[in-house]
Amino acid sequence: MEPLLIGGWARRGHPQEETTRLALELSAAASRITGIPERRILVVIQDSPARSAVEGGQVLPDPGQEKEWLSRQEA
Numbered sequence: 001m002e003p004l005l006i007g008g009w010a011r012r013g014h015p016q017e018e019t020t021r022l023a024l025e026l027s028a029a030a031s032r033i034t035g036i037p038e039r040r041i042l043v044v045i046q047d048s049p050a051r052s053a054v055e056g057g058q059v060l061p062d063p064g065q066e067k068e069w070l071s072r073q074e075a
Contacts, residue, residue, distance in 0.1 A: 004036050006043045011050040013063040019045050 006026055010019055023043040031038045050060040061069035 001040060004030060004034065004041045006030060006041065008043070008045040009053070010045050010047045011053070011060060011063055012047040013050070014047070019047070 008022075008026070010022075023045050027038050027041045027043045030036065030041050030043075050062045053060045056073065058069070058073065
């Protein structure tokens with residue numbers, strides 16, 4: 001049987017433990033929702049600098065700079 005592949009992206013700079021926890025939670029949730037055993041689920045979260053991504057026409061903030069970024073979005 002084919003595996004279920006889940007890909008994601010995170011801004012570089014988040015603690016590795018948080019990214020690992022997120023991948024584990026995604027795997028468990030996908031298994032629970034689909035009924036596919038976790039042994040057949042592959043979750044990969046890649047990272048790159050925040051400046052490599054744009055949302056709403058604005059370059060994303062580095063981790064920890066979200067508050068300032070959001071205030072600019074609301075202005």
